[in-house]
Amino acid sequence: MLAAAVERVQAEGLLLDYANLGMEDLIRVAGVPRSTVFRIWPDRVAFVSDVVRALFEADPGFDAGFDGETLQVLQAAIAQGDETAGGGRDRDAVLRQAVRLAVTHNIVAVERSLAYRAYRTMSAALMSGDSVPGGEEVRALLVEIESRYLERMAAAYRALNDALGLRMRPGLDARNLAVAVMATIDGMSDHRRIDPTQMDTPLSVAIGRDDAEEWHVAALAVYGVYTMFTEPVDP
Template structure:
């Protein structure tokens, strides 16, 4: 029996579905008439097909921490270190630290996200659907959700890179959409691995992945983000750092830095 069942799994794949949700239990919790329900969905399979459509329409893949929380996190990195913005080496160190702390926070947030687990299950459920309209509709909805997620992550990378005076490295072969796709895939892959190997949540590696000149404790996903950043980004030589640009950066991160740049004894503008 086990051998026969294993052969079936290897042939057809392991399916994930909605079998744990009882149709009668849903009717009871919804507080609606059974007669009305069966008039709308004569067969429960029709209801579960509509439920899959609803889930796919609202699904969000591996949503990281909210953008405003990310900005607060990055602002905490810059706070008190404004002098470091005056030199290329200092800015390199700051953006390295931004990558380190934001990747770690995102990793923990995604791992604990019920929405991410739902999205993962939807992907697996979609694979088990037979060919037909329902499979096509769920696939299209998941693709739209994925595109929205990549767009949001790409916008975040572009915003932070621009604020810190970085640009896409010529010849790197990709734009911010490619960066977001690779970063998201790496993040989800490691979070998926951590479901069965929780030690990945606490594992840290002492490293200096961007050659910033100082070792720190990095998560694996942070190391991946640093590798992606150093592959695709470089300081923009056309950017000039002065008090106005520093103030703009702090405004983006949500706090006032109008007087902090004056604390730097060397107030001359520095090229990127």
């Protein structure tokens, strides 16, 4: 049943009302006993929750906190930070490059992620109230997925901070930063689906003493969040 549902979501996406994951239809496709299916999943919401959990756990970016290419960009920035440790301006430049390149890539990569699209669909279903399947089961699943994902993001930010000689400002921690960045990317991604041209048009911006470079608006937003949440260990 799960394999048949995942295959269908891969082909069609997850519809807002989960209409393409009808239990009776999938029972026929999977060729499994109906009584067994409803003993395992008493309703469609429970089944969809397991489908979405399976999608996330099969996504390599879920375990890492970022998709593979975005993680490589961050790791390259950490390596560069190791080489330039001790120089305040170099540290700031490395952070800017890491954020500028990683976010520009990530804002596109999340749209290619089947797990992320399913997550956003379930979020929309939850906000839609009683008109679609959802409720507390969906909320509990999203809390679980977000919590696990945020921990991985926070770990990546701790590593980046350590490499660049940064720390969280008093009263804040890396998980707070992960929440703020995730909310920024989610919001930007929503607007990008509506008007990709407006969102993806590069902005030529000079920051500090650097020459002007092309920035995605989401990268600028995340850079602003990151710098407000962190401070140098040795000012």
